[in-house]
Amino acid sequence: MDNTNVLIDGRDVRCEGEKNLLEIIRKSGIELPTFCYHSELSVYGACRLCMVEVEGRGLQPACSTIPEPGMKIKTNTEEIRNMRKIIVELLLANGNHDCVTCRKSEHCQLQTLSRRLGIKEVRFKKKAAEKPVDDSAYSIVRDPSKCVLCGDCVRMCAEVQGIGAIDFAFRGSKCEVVPSFGKDLNKVECVNCGQCARVCPTGALVIKSEVESVWKDIHNPEKTVIAQIAPAVRVALGEEFGLKSGEAVTGRIVAALKMMGFDKVYDTSFTADLTVIEEGNEFIERAGKGEKLPQFTSCCPGWVKFAEQYYPEYLPNLSSCKSPQQMFGSVARDTLPKMLNIRQQDLSVVSIMPCTAKKFEAKRPEFIKGNIPDVDHVLTTRELARMIGECGIDFKNLTPESFDMPLGYKTGAGVIFGNSGGVTEAVLRYVAEKATGTALEGYEFKTARGEDGIRELSVELNGRTYNLAIVHGLMNARKMLENVKKGGKKYDLVEVMACPGGCIGGAGQPCYKESDIRKDRTKGIYENDKMQQLHKSQENPYIKELYENHGFNDHKKAHELLHTAYKNRKRTDSEGILVCGGKTPDALKIEVCFGTGCFIRGSQDMMKKIVAHLEANGLKDKTEVRATFCFERCDRGPVVRVGKKVIEKGDLEAVIKEIESKLKAAV
Amino acid sequence: MKTLEMQKKFEKVMEIIEKNGANPARLIPILQEIQDEYRYLPEEIMDFTATCLKIPPARVYGVATFYSHFALAPKGKYIIKVCDGTACHVKRSEALIDAIRKKLKLTQAKNTTDDMLFTLETVSCLGACGLAPVVVINEDIYGQMTADKITEVLGNIIKKEGENNADN
Numbered sequence: 001m002d003n004t005n006v007l008i009d010g011r012d013v014r015c016e017g018e019k020n021l022l023e024i025i026r027k028s029g030i031e032l033p034t035f036c037y038h039s040e041l042s043v044y045g046a047c048r049l050c051m052v053e054v055e056g057r058g059l060q061p062a063c064s065t066i067p068e069p070g071m072k073i074k075t076n077t078e079e080i081r082n083m084r085k086i087i088v089e090l091l092l093a094n095g096n097h098d099c100v101t102c103r104k105s106e107h108c109q110l111q112t113l114s115r116r117l118g119i120k121e122v123r124f125k126k127k128a129a130e131k132p133v134d135d136s137a138y139s140i141v142r143d144p145s146k147c148v149l150c151g152d153c154v155r156m157c158a159e160v161q162g163i164g165a166i167d168f169a170f171r172g173s174k175c176e177v178v179p180s181f182g183k184d185l186n187k188v189e190c191v192n193c194g195q196c197a198r199v200c201p202t203g204a205l206v207i208k209s210e211v212e213s214v215w216k217d218i219h220n221p222e223k224t225v226i227a228q229i230a231p232a233v234r235v236a237l238g239e240e241f242g243l244k245s246g247e248a249v250t251g252r253i254v255a256a257l258k259m260m261g262f263d264k265v266y267d268t269s270f271t272a273d274l275t276v277i278e279e280g281n282e283f284i285e286r287a288g289k290g291e292k293l294p295q296f297t298s299c300c301p302g303w304v305k306f307a308e309q310y311y312p313e314y315l316p317n318l319s320s321c322k323s324p325q326q327m328f329g330s331v332a333r334d335t336l337p338k339m340l341n342i343r344q345q346d347l348s349v350v351s352i353m354p355c356t357a358k359k360f361e362a363k364r365p366e367f368i369k370g371n372i373p374d375v376d377h378v379l380t381t382r383e384l385a386r387m388i389g390e391c392g393i394d395f396k397n398l399t400p401e402s403f404d405m406p407l408g409y410k411t412g413a414g415v416i417f418g419n420s421g422g423v424t425e426a427v428l429r430y431v432a433e434k435a436t437g438t439a440l441e442g443y444e445f446k447t448a449r450g451e452d453g454i455r456e457l458s459v460e461l462n463g464r465t466y467n468l469a470i471v472h473g474l475m476n477a478r479k480m481l482e483n484v485k486k487g488g489k490k491y492d493l494v495e496v497m498a499c500p501g502g503c504i505g506g507a508g509q510p511c512y513k514e515s516d517i518r519k520d521r522t523k524g525i526y527e528n529d530k531m532q533q534l535h536k537s538q539e540n541p542y543i544k545e546l547y548e549n550h551g552f553n554d555h556k557k558a559h560e561l562l563h564t565a566y567k568n569r570k571r572t573d574s575e576g577i578l579v580c581g582g583k584t585p586d587a588l589k590i591e592v593c594f595g596t597g598c599f600i601r602g603s604q605d606m607m608k609k610i611v612a613h614l615e616a617n618g619l620k621d622k623t624e625v626r627a628t629f630c631f632e633r634c635d636r637g638p639v640v641r642v643g644k645k646v647i648e649k650g651d652l653e654a655v656i657k658e659i660e661s662k663l664k665a666a667v
Numbered sequence: 668m669k670t671l672e673m674q675k676k677f678e679k680v681m682e683i684i685e686k687n688g689a690n691p692a693r694l695i696p697i698l699q700e701i702q703d704e705y706r707y708l709p710e711e712i713m714d715f716t717a718t719c720l721k722i723p724p725a726r727v728y729g730v731a732t733f734y735s736h737f738a739l740a741p742k743g744k745y746i747i748k749v750c751d752g753t754a755c756h757v758k759r760s761e762a763l764i765d766a767i768r769k770k771l772k773l774t775q776a777k778n779t780t781d782d783m784l785f786t787l788e789t790v791s792c793l794g795a796c797g798l799a800p801v802v803v804i805n806e807d808i809y810g811q812m813t814a815d816k817i818t819e820v821l822g823n824i825i826k827k828e829g830e831n832n833a834d835n
Contacts, residue, residue: 180728
């Protein structure tokens, strides 16, 4: 035996720098079962399914054992086989695993394993009490009764996304994965990226379905139901029907949607082209004035909520452009009723997205006018696959059909939005021509492409060098922002996507465990770009028409329909700490911010002075003083809020004046 | 809680966090000190602590629920710990628990008295097996207890508290 080899079930396998035994065993062609092992995440070693026998050491967990040359490993002994069965049986007994009605059925690793291991009965008594399902959020449904406590979701949220909205709580048999203080998911700092649901091996975390409400609209004869399809969907949906990952199935999606009863099928890439123009112009303006730089992209709703929660000081730097999904919604609502001769309320806009956060985005109040939302329903790629399956459509063998015009025409620039680096490249294709006034040779900016979580590139235009960054994964976004904050990095334009790989790695896409699938999809998107007639958004004839003939040249209209604003967002819905008063429900609320910034600037002293004033003037019973955080105006602290009025910079006089005028008004 | 007390406690929390350098690695000692102040860990204080330490509130909640030492509901002024380790168990610690519950009108589900004077807890071993069965009330250790003796101890505390209140 060679001294860099290990012996796996009697066969020589070469060590090639694998981090652990599990990887080397899988490389040798043996698919060891695991729940808690994910190559993207840290090693946890909790599920004990990957136990193997190492000669001289006994049973060892393969995921957390470092390979050493000469190791003799057995993966299939009687003891190991029995142990795996018992582990799976215990998991099956501990919770509600009713496969036929489970949303994760067919994609559930627990189900797959019990089938693989030939489990015919569960010899253990079922644990009785079922835990309530949390369906408070727009994007994700949490069913703790199906949880196997592998912790994949916890580590995904903390390590890759840098948030930590869910974590283990309690211990032993009472152990659970829950949001902080057992609150509902919509009450905590979750940004709806859904990556937890992507890695969840069971049905404990699933995407909230809007399938039924879409069917309802389709079956309603009054409604004209239209679809918009995001770029990333076309290179992934095929996976659900046994096609190769990365293979574009655009035409077949259109055909399937028409068969299902959609009246018109359009392309989100069309409004991605529109986003390029709007965001490009915004960038040229900001760069010219040298203000609000770096400009951050705003297409990703997970990132937008993240910035609102954690980096409010950078909200002015976010592009004010709506995301392509929402631009499509408002353009459709503005142009289609006239074009199709229907009433506004009869138009139902359905988006098909690779993303779970898009469900949340569509429900943001700024995108709902009157009672009519710009986008009515958001389906993920997987939900679409389910609807196609429900209809019994033979997707693989469909004859491709083409998009409806005009909102179905796009350039390659609108397609590459699905990849990390795509928005940057698409904007560069526009900005480079606009800034230099000359046509580009070729259209590709290959330096914007790649896999790394934080990528930097410089582009020279008209003698000026622009520094750009491309980030995916919110933990990387945090790192990038901390660098910018410290002044270590100066960028002009930064693209951020919450999901690893960009939208093609979205949580609404078919589940994947190997990063190869992500690479295939990325490649598929760039291939699809090559297939388009045009590659620069500014060349899209229908975009030109929109500006010239539909009034989008009018700055006011464009601003109203294509741009939005962001607001500071509290991470949790905590009311803060009651420090004084609060004896009557109509007491005047005085809140002193104790966030880090305000604390350094003296919120403690401020609080003392306010309470002293209230005491001296006998106002304690009419007021309620709370320590709270954070008003996210950290640069202007300490911040005090009296009633609804926010007073900055620790202006005690203004606070007292406001308290007195409010109390006088109350009398 | 009175205003002055609330304000003082909050200032103490700030002090505790500051003293520990707002260091996330010192989460457990910080929570212990906060619990010494409030006799439990109020949710809003845990939330506040998480923000000061720049860690997710879910992590603080995880730590606070993992250790039985931490209480998420207010505890009484006197915490009665009855040892139910092996030695105490065979010396009939169960009878002590029954007697305490009877005296204080507590049940398995309800372990704090309505007047917030007592909280009853069981512990696995106090390491004082020679004195079995053992009861610890706050810092005071009572060895070789019987149902009658512990009832008497509790009676004395109640009497003393009644006198204190009368004096005030």
